Amino acid sequence: MNGSPIRPTDDEARLRARRLLAVAAHGALGTLDPETGAPMVTRVALALSPEGLPVTLVSDLAAHTRALRVDPRASLLVGDPGPKGDPLSHPRLTLRARARFVPHGGDEHARLRRFYLAQRPKSALYADFADFSFVVLEPLAASLNAGFGRAYHLTPQDLLDPA
């Protein structure tokens, strides 16, 4: 029932979507296999950027990193169902996103590094390796599925906290 009649987006849906992003320590990242164009889903660690966008830290050795360097189109699924109950009754959010690699050595990298490590202190072990990069997943659109029959389409603006 994932795509069942879409409800009008309201503040509750916006809040729920923002919360799913804010608490996500990891997500399922969808990329395109550069050789075949087939979909590829891998797990990535997540934190929020200073602007509230999802950001991950990826290794050059990872298949998703190679894929995103060729084609930045990505999808991100967040919202952990936990071990109990019907996993489809738990809310989750799918982003359609564009992956932007943050250049090493600049101000943005330094700021993002501080923010990321504050949220994911264990990644200090590898955050400064030359072959690790921060990637901001810039949302283009989102679908919130808040349980059976409760689906919403959201804009990037819906995902950002009101200023």
Place this chain on the structure above:
Amino acid sequence: MNGSPIRPTDDEARLRARRLLAVAAHGALGTLDPETGAPMVTRVALALSPEGLPVTLVSDLAAHTRALRVDPRASLLVGDPGPKGDPLSHPRLTLRARARFVPHGGDEHARLRRFYLAQRPKSALYADFADFSFVVLEPLAASLNAGFGRAYHLTPQDLLDPA
């Protein structure tokens, strides 16, 4: 470190991959947006077919169902990290797969329905709706990531229990 030097596949890796599939109540399904070819990741419920292949039950209203009817290429990520520790230190499995819709009304559908409902009894609420279909995700290849620096490539045969 997802793609770090690949280790030779051994029985421990095979067993781990099979277990990740066997216990997965849900997974992150990667499909291709039929309009743009962009990746799309959504949550699906999972069970095993009598042959030990992952199978899901999808609604015609869901975006992934429409996507798979246009292009059966799919990816499936399983392996729940749970709430504690570094999510990247928990084992997970990515399948490259081909989605096969099981025709309604045939023997295979009846057998699969029995198997599926035995594993996911709550789906009895909608399993018999005309717009719900069983989809077998036939593995073409798999990547097991058993934690940092422990990556393996597996064949479909590696994923099946020895006869």
